[in-house]
Amino acid sequence: MEWIKTIYGKFRHLILYGIIGSFTSTLDFLVFTALTRLVGINYLVANCISVLVGITTSFCLNRTYNFKVSDKTAQRFGIFLTVGLTGLLMSNVILWVGIEKLHGDETITKLASIVLVVFFQFLFNKFVTFRKSS
Secondary structure, X not given: OHHHHHHHHHHHHHHHHHHHHHHHHHHHHXXXXXXXXXXXOOHHHHHHXXXXXXXHHHHHHHHHHHOOOOOOHHHHHHHHHHHXXXXXXXXXXXXXXXXHHOOOOHHHHHHHHHHHHHHHHHHHHHHHHOOOOO
């Protein structure tokens, strides 16, 4: 049992980021699906809305429960939002290429974009956004 504590201690941030990311990615996906399939909004507009919902939720949860920082909230959110919007740009490019050029399914392409973008965002947020102040 001690090895579980050791692994958790070493990878705590990654594990919690994964849990929070899974939740917010699911929220992103559900909002995207509802907007495109139920409301009929264009997939790129729906993606912008759903990603912003995910970014805001993810920041609040990571700030409070994962990285546990309470200082410089506006500055940290600005960085987190920039990282998230970069991810949104990456996601939109992946969606456009996957749907328009490769004629892929919207749902499958959206899932693929989430996986690729999350990896980039974790690294940047861990080492920049939520770095402890010195």
